Amino acid sequence: MRYLIRNGSIIDPTQRVATVGDVLVTDGKVERLFEIADRAAEQHMVGDDVEIIDARGAVVAPGFTDLHAYLRQPGEEHKETIASGTLAAAHGGFTTVCAMPTVYPTHDTAATVRLVQELARREGHVHVDVVGALTVGREGRALADLAELAEAGCIAFSDGDRALSDSALMRHALTYAAALGLPVMSLGQEARLSAGWAMHEGAVSTRLGLPGFPAAAEEALIARDIALAELTGAHLHICQVSTAGGVSLIRAARARGVRVTADVSPHHLTLTDRWVLGSLAAHDPPPPPQSRPGRKRSPHPELGLPSWFDATRLPPYDPSTRVCPPLRTEEDLEALAEGLRDGTIDAIATGHSPQSRVEKECEYGLAAPGISGLETALALVLSLVHRGEMDLVDLVARLTEGPAQVLDRSPATLRPGARADIVIFDPDATWTVDATRFVSRGQNTPLHGQRLKGQVLLTMAGGRIVFRRDRAGTPEAAPAP
Amino acid sequence: MAPSSTEHPRRRHAIDLDDFSSTEIEEILTTAESMKEVLSREIKQVPALRGRTIVNMFYEDSTRTRISFELAARALSANIVNFSARGSSVEKGESLVDTVRTLQALGADIVVIRHSQAGAPYLVARHFRGSVINAGDGRHAHPTQALLDLFTIRERLGQIHGVHVLILGDIIHSRVARSNLWGLTRMGARVTLCGPATLLGPPAYWTATWPEVRVSYHLDEVLSSADVVMALRLQKERQQAGLLPSLREYTRLYGLNPERLARLGERVLIMHPGPMNEGVEISPEAATAPNAVIEEQVTNGVAVRMALLYRLAG
Numbered sequence: 001m002r003y004l005i006r007n008g009s010i011i012d013p014t015q016r017v018a019t020v021g022d023v024l025v026t027d028g029k030v031e032r033l034f035e036i037a038d039r040a041a042e043q044h045m046v047g048d049d050v051e052i053i054d055a056r057g058a059v060v061a062p063g064f065t066d067l068h069a070y071l072r073q074p075g076e077e078h079k080e081t082i083a084s085g086t087l088a089a090a091h092g093g094f095t096t097v098c099a100m101p102t103v104y105p106t107h108d109t110a111a112t113v114r115l116v117q118e119l120a121r122r123e124g125h126v127h128v129d130v131v132g133a134l135t136v137g138r139e140g141r142a143l144a145d146l147a148e149l150a151e152a153g154c155i156a157f158s159d160g161d162r163a164l165s166d167s168a169l170m171r172h173a174l175t176y177a178a179a180l181g182l183p184v185m186s187l188g189q190e191a192r193l194s195a196g197w198a199m200h201e202g203a204v205s206t207r208l209g210l211p212g213f214p215a216a217a218e219e220a221l222i223a224r225d226i227a228l229a230e231l232t233g234a235h236l237h238i239c240q241v242s243t244a245g246g247v248s249l250i251r252a253a254r255a256r257g258v259r260v261t262a263d264v265s266p267h268h269l270t271l272t273d274r275w276v277l278g279s280l281a282a283h284d285p286p287p288p289p290q291s292r293p294g295r296k297r298s299p300h301p302e303l304g305l306p307s308w309f310d311a312t313r314l315p316p317y318d319p320s321t322r323v324c325p326p327l328r329t330e331e332d333l334e335a336l337a338e339g340l341r342d343g344t345i346d347a348i349a350t351g352h353s354p355q356s357r358v359e360k361e362c363e364y365g366l367a368a369p370g371i372s373g374l375e376t377a378l379a380l381v382l383s384l385v386h387r388g389e390m391d392l393v394d395l396v397a398r399l400t401e402g403p404a405q406v407l408d409r410s411p412a413t414l415r416p417g418a419r420a421d422i423v424i425f426d427p428d429a430t431w432t433v434d435a436t437r438f439v440s441r442g443q444n445t446p447l448h449g450q451r452l453k454g455q456v457l458l459t460m461a462g463g464r465i466v467f468r469r470d471r472a473g474t475p476e477a478a479p480a481p
Numbered sequence: 482m483a484p485s486s487t488e489h490p491r492r493r494h495a496i497d498l499d500d501f502s503s504t505e506i507e508e509i510l511t512t513a514e515s516m517k518e519v520l521s522r523e524i525k526q527v528p529a530l531r532g533r534t535i536v537n538m539f540y541e542d543s544t545r546t547r548i549s550f551e552l553a554a555r556a557l558s559a560n561i562v563n564f565s566a567r568g569s570s571v572e573k574g575e576s577l578v579d580t581v582r583t584l585q586a587l588g589a590d591i592v593v594i595r596h597s598q599a600g601a602p603y604l605v606a607r608h609f610r611g612s613v614i615n616a617g618d619g620r621h622a623h624p625t626q627a628l629l630d631l632f633t634i635r636e637r638l639g640q641i642h643g644v645h646v647l648i649l650g651d652i653i654h655s656r657v658a659r660s661n662l663w664g665l666t667r668m669g670a671r672v673t674l675c676g677p678a679t680l681l682g683p684p685a686y687w688t689a690t691w692p693e694v695r696v697s698y699h700l701d702e703v704l705s706s707a708d709v710v711m712a713l714r715l716q717k718e719r720q721q722a723g724l725l726p727s728l729r730e731y732t733r734l735y736g737l738n739p740e741r742l743a744r745l746g747e748r749v750l751i752m753h754p755g756p757m758n759e760g761v762e763i764s765p766e767a768a769t770a771p772n773a774v775i776e777e778q779v780t781n782g783v784a785v786r787m788a789l790l791y792r793l794a795g
Binding site: 364 | 601
């Protein structure tokens with residue numbers, strides 16, 4: 001099968017390309033890129049046996065890689081399955097998803113890793129990589145058989161949404177993983193400092209009377225892990241950094257040569273703890289300006305003030321805003337965007353955490369943390385581009401090249417001969433989030449009913465169209481079989 | 482800015498005082514005066530809420546608040562049913578939302594809820610067609626306690642505007658402190674929060690929401706300017722959690738003891754939302770001093786809750 005993607009704005013960070021042109025895909029691989037000037041050669045090469053995909057006005061980029069998603073299978077199929085999670089990924093423009101080991105049983109033996117790989121091969125819509133468990137049962141007491149997991153094909157080790165409290169064991173884990181050439185992924189949460197947490201600790205948690213997860217609880221663990229990475233020479237990857245202090249620690253460590261990489265989620269880049277106030281924020285004075293002088297921020301009146309999205313649409317204490325790490329402050333958002341811009345943060349990772357209604361339709365402090373994030377990720381991070389805070393090519397790099405570098409593999413690319421993992425998206429299309437129409441089983445999002453800007457039109461994984469939207473009509477399209 | 486009462490001609494829920502205007506609070510306190518008169522009669526009952534069903538939904542132990550609501554409902558001739566988490570469907574794992582739907586199906590008009598989780602009354606309000614009154618949710622809010630405190634201050638001092646209220650003790654864990662912050666600042670009182678730094682947190686956490694509030698860690702520096710001292714209950718678990726060196730040190734620095742009582746003068750009101758830990762945050766001498774109004778607070782609580790029930794359902 002051959003496809004010719006025509007007239008798109010081609011963005012390929014690996015080739016430093018940003019141009020209008022066509023992409024020819026043949027037998028699952030990129031055959032060639034044509035700039036407008038190459039039209040003559042194109043007509044010569046492309047015969048009649050080709051499906052034309054019109055990408056006029058849209059961006060054509062390598063498919064995205066998500067370093068951090070909870071696919072919930074095996075064990076919690078009422079929340080998500082590998083089939084539904086990878087379909088959500090396809091809708092979000094992701095062609096590779098790293099499955100975190102928060103499953104039951106966890107990825108602590110080659111057997112469960114192979115089960116996930118097999119399910120992904122048979123039922124997955126996009127490519128799935130498996131993150132092995134760091135400790136047996138993710139209990140933080142004894143290392144899992146890391147070499148066995150590496151041999152089974154795991155691409156990193158992590159205890160998922162649990163940070164490893166035992167510092168000595170973390171040291172051994174880093175040392176051992178380094179010998180296997182794989183990164184250890186760590187979530188910044190010092191357990192005692194965040195015990196009983198419901199949301200970010202600060203003025204909003206004080207007003208609402210909710211127990212806090214202070215920024216220091218994240219920073220303390222990141223600092224410890226960086227010290228251990230420095231000691232062991234291992235590759236440490238910080239997942240879902242959410243605080244300004246965390247970004248500073250990572251930046252300083254990288255500057256002195258520590259092998260530390262990091263990712264940030266779309267919601268931590270765009271939403272603050274004021275979302276927990278929901279409609280209570282409507283009568284509040286706006287938060288004090290914390291912007292650094294000289295920072296440009298062009299307001300987009302069509303999507304409302306003070307931030308891009310309207311938190312006051314939610315009721316107070318809406319459990320959809322509960323996520324780990326918690327939504328932080330405006331100041332943190334700015335530091336995260338700065339870190340993403342300057343490369344301190346390598347990748348955008350969704351932290352996709354689908355939950356069922358049972359886990360979310362309850363008291364705030366009892367609700368399971370998590371946001372179903374794959375289907376809104378692109379639109380959220382594009383807001384940085386629309387606000388003039390980030391360059392579109394750099395943003396695409398953080399979704400493609402950045403995560404590939406974290407995994408120490410060659411990035412998704414539109415170079416000839418590369419696997420045809422491609423996303424086509426319209427950065428300017430506005431749409432209203434309707435969580436009830438998510439293909440993910442998790443409808444848990446604080447963004448239901450919000451207007452977002454930027455929409456995936458087509459996702460191709462390995463040369464197969466796994467998602468396609470009808471551009472003329474409603475944003476619904478039948479998923480690829 | 483508080484929404485004015487004209488924007489909300491009829492209040493449906495009372496979850497916190499943050500959405501009460503000063504006018505509305507005044508009206509409730511004035512209604513409460515009439516209710517207090519009703520309670521002084523020989524027949525302590527009026528037919529205002531006859532035929533209405535109120536459910537007391539208590540997920541946390543409480544004696545005074547539950548009984549206070551019960552007496553208030555009866556004095557207004559409403560039917561009131563008590564529901565406590567122990568021995569109910571909650572122990573079988575029924576969710577709060579399911580319980581609320583059940584109470585709705587049973588015909589409840591008003592739910593009064595006490596819950597250990599902050600924000601729970603908002604969840605109830607979303608799934609209930611009637612009115613919800615918050616009788617205390619986690620550390621978040623206890624609006625009827627704040628209203629009865631306002632009533633007591635107004636009754637004893639003649640006004641609330643300009644009065645300096647010192648809230649003393651375990652502020653960070655206190656729903657009483659938070660609701661009083663809304664109520665007192667809206668009525669024009671000056672508020673100082675005082676307690677050990679571990680039970681207060683950084684001042685900016687408070688001033689971001691209540692800019693006019695003063696925060697102090699030193700009781701003896703702020704005591705002399707107070708018109709009202711509101712001591713909060715200190716739970717002994719705070720010491721076990723490492724928030725306090727010892728109860729002895731707490732009592733020495735923040736206890737309302739006879740020496741401090743002497744410095745206060747006779748016009749300064751001593752208040753406590755109860756239950757008291759006598760000998761910890763308040764000495765028996767202070768609790769029974771002529772200017773202590775702790776029992777009056779309890780009496781006024783019934784009148785204020787009658788006024789609120791009447792406003793929601795009358």
